[in-house]
Amino acid sequence: MLDRVADRRRKFRARIGANPTLDLAYRITVGVVGLIVLAVGILAIPYPGPGWLIVFAGLGILASEFEWAHRLLKFARQHYDRFMAWFSRQSIVVKAAGALLTTVIVLLTLWLLGTFSLVGGWFGLDWGWLERPF
CATH class of the missing domain: 1.20.5 (Single alpha-helices involved in coiled-coils or other helix-helix interfaces)
Incomplete structure (x- = not known):
């Protein structure tokens, strides 16, 4: 085929x-x-x-x-x-560090895109640190 x-x-x-x-x-x-x-x-x-x-x-x-x-x-x-x-x-420590790095990158991206402030607004959370920096 x-x-x-x-x-x-x-x-x-x-x-x-x-x-x-x-x-x-x-x-x-x-x-x-x-x-x-x-x-x-x-x-x-x-x-x-x-x-x-x-x-x-x-x-x-x-x-x-x-x-x-x-x-x-x-x-x-x-x-x-x-x-x-x-x-x-590699050891579990190296694998965990890779997972942690991936998690940090995803969370940083979500923060920079304003996702945290958007979702926080749905629940009435107006915390300053949820706002993206720009």
């Missing part, structure tokens, strides 16, 4: 590649979409959830058209796997 999908993609890409204008438009579109997905993934990395998955998806989109992105994707995967293997071997 995967071979059929890959074959259909190759045929589709060959038809587009036959027209230089369409080929350029396709490559630009893939580049823009891939960069947007990659940027969203990079922003999502410090938060709980699929940040790295989104980064790899963005690089995968870019790698479908650009050799440099293919090399970068391979490099990023190797280093991510190596880091996660290292992190899984």
Whole structure:
């Protein structure tokens, strides 16, 4: 089944590649979409959830058209796997520090976005420290 999908993609890409204008438009579109997905993934990395998955998806989109992105994707995967293997071997203290750092980043983001003052307002809490700094 995967071979059929890959074959259909190759045929589709060959038809587009036959027209230089369409080929350029396709490559630009893939580049823009891939960069947007990659940027969203990079922003999502410090938060709980699929940040790295989104980064790899963005690089995968870019790698479908650009050799440099293919090399970068391979490099990023190797280093991510190596880091996660290292992190899984660490003590509970290091793992707890990672969880604490993630929690601090999430809470800081929520505070800077004004979420605490918004939710506090629902309950009549007008505490000054809930307000965002700007």
